Amino acid sequence: MTISNESPYREVRSVKENLLGPKTKLRAGAWNVRTMYETSKRAQITNEMKRHKIQILGISEARWTGSGKIKTNDRYTVIFSGQENIHLYGVAVIIDKENLNTLLEWEPISDRLIRARFNSKYCKLSVLQCYAPTNDADEDCKDDWYDQLQMAISKVPQHDMLLIMGDINAKVGSDNSNFERTMGKHGCGERNNNGDRLVEICANNNLS
Template identity: 30%
Template sequence: MEKQKWETTPGGNPQGKSSTISGATRLEDSGEPERACERQTTTRKTKNTFSCATWDVRSLLEGGKMQNLFKEVTHLKIDIVGVSEHRWPDSGCVSQEDKRMSYSGPLTRGKNGVANIVWKKFMNCETSTAAVSDRVIAIHIRNLKQNVNVVQVYAPTADKSDEEIESFYNDLHSITCTLKKEDMNLIIGDFNAEVGNARIDGVARGFGLGETNERGMALIDFCRAEEFTIKNTFY
């Protein structure tokens, strides 16, 4: 399996579209701003911390939807936001004042789509984007304190085939295999999975919701193999 390439964007607002490349990382989501899955990282509330959330927007095709999303990011003061289901075609980058959104979508509009939005704190940092598919996009942020990798995902729903699930996790692995352990690595988004409340050493703490389903087991197996923890089962 080939490792994915990253396209670098210098600090500031980029112009034009970014090339389509590949990328990935991990987490579990519920459709509202959500917590992330990370690789054994401890954070404290200091002036050097940042906020990260993920949102299933259920389409940005309607006029004014993107502007409303950017306003909500400003209102909630979120530094990095992952977006699912924007449903835009192709891949590219959109900038507005103090925000920048890198996105990846299908060849034709109307389904799926993932994106990452950076705001204020990281606007002037050098970033690299890996737009793998309409279900996986990753952003690497070079930071003096600690480099940050955020992978936004939108996993296939339960009615999709096992082949589509396997393809999704292959795309995700193509990015995680490029990540460095000394970086802060987060996978956020909608895995369309229930991991339940089982306590699994090194993966889940036991405070998840519902019963573990087939997609949940796939997520657990992935996290175990890739050494990730599912953070929203920790409290």
């Protein structure tokens, strides 16, 4: 797992647009695309964003190396974070051209976690796009990732709206005993180890 020691990339332009508002709707989504390291895959993804009118799309398993920010031919902007030399794991956030000017800053935390913060007059939005280790992964690996996620949550400004999305690789099941404020009863199957971790981190941070 790679971890960035860099400061957040702050956008230098004047930000005036609002992403959130009492009369606006935000369409956000998350997609494990298996890889963006293929010819035309990026265009396929942005075409799906257009079709579903998605403004912000979180990507898991981007498999791009390094971190950076690029603009596509159809004027979508991709911020991404991956391993330095290996096309493995990787996360990204794709922003449509109408909402790019709301991006305040972003931070490539690791090859499994990236943060982006967006401007709004009433309530700013912080997004954490995730690609969690699988339930069968080494316990130390899972411990490290959830510690990293908790650290990222702790740094989110208190009055921001926080959206954690991505491929969490967790099954929370339908039994919400003792976690009624955190989850409903609409999950499938039984909760697994990753599900326990997810429910607990949500409960500890007043998330649902």
